[in-house]
Amino acid sequence: MNSHKEFLKVFPVFSIGMGFILMLVCILADAQTFASNELRWAENRKLSWQDFTGTVDPIRNANVQAVAKVAIDLTTKAENDTVWFEVQSSFIKNGSWTINRTSDYLLQHEQLHFDIAELHARKLRKRLGELRGLTFSNLRQKVHAVYQDLQKQHENFQQRYDAETNHSNNQRMQSVWNSKVEQLLIQWENYNDPLVHNTIR
Template sequence: MYTFTLFLSLWARILLPLLFPDAAEASEKKTAAPVVESIIVDQVSWSVNRRLSWEDFRGRPDDDNPHHALTAANLAVNANCKDQGFTYQVNCVFLPTESWSKNKKSEKLLEHEQLHFDLTEVHARLLRRELQQLNCSTLKDKLSGTVNNAFKRWKAEQDTFDTASKHGLNAESERAWAANISQRLKALEAYK
């Protein structure tokens, strides 16, 4: 099982005023943004050389959750326009304090959770490829939709993966997904 954390509200509160000061001022007059009490700094960035270990899963297991583990991952998106130059960064991150396992002995379960993280990296690369098509003149109209659609596709595919693999219990489906994810990571190597 997986979960994802959206930093879009934080992104909107911090980044949008920098990109579009006039829109941010108008928005602030209409509604007050919620106060952000803390920013998650404990995270593991995806790397081909660093696989997850059970020591990374430091969150407290949810006894009411029927699943044996939960991988909390995120696509952390930063975008900026300065002097008509558009820059962006998309990081695939694992959140250890929000990730947990009830069974830290199963290597099969750990591999399933790794596949969730790898699939998140696939979607990070897809989003990087899409953001490459934007520029400062198209940013205002297209950034929000591009990012929102990327998050929707990512979540939908994570759900499809869990359903198809029966949360890792269908070994044949799990192997097919692992091969597909590996192939996609290679195909999107230019966007790493």
């Protein structure tokens, strides 16, 4: 079969709660080079306050001390009888801001938003690797459907996190969520490789 590539780019942005912005990005194209203001999730690279380079929202809620902006990026390349998916979770520096650069506790709350993005990136990798009946004609539709479903799951999960922790103000629930997300990342560890492939007809 001849080499074939599809292109689709979607940038929906959602405002989650009061202290988090979710940007879920779906790119069906050749691999893109990340801009210098984006950090890819890595187990041994935690966020620091220096990563929050965005401008503080002048009309922010008085209870909000920080906002983290994260993204899930999907790059897809289809060639011959194989389709490759690269799924990355990233932190957008210039879209994230804080008025408190001393609280390790608050920083951990924002880190968990990033970890939740990685958790859903792993779920997306699994879903894409298990897609069946892919053809060049239905690739765009099938990938987009999976993306939309995952997008909603991610959005709901992030909203629930901020609601149950009251944006980190509920310390008991923050501790519960810290443990919960840590365990979920371990459960989905088999999907920590950004690259996954599938067969296309």
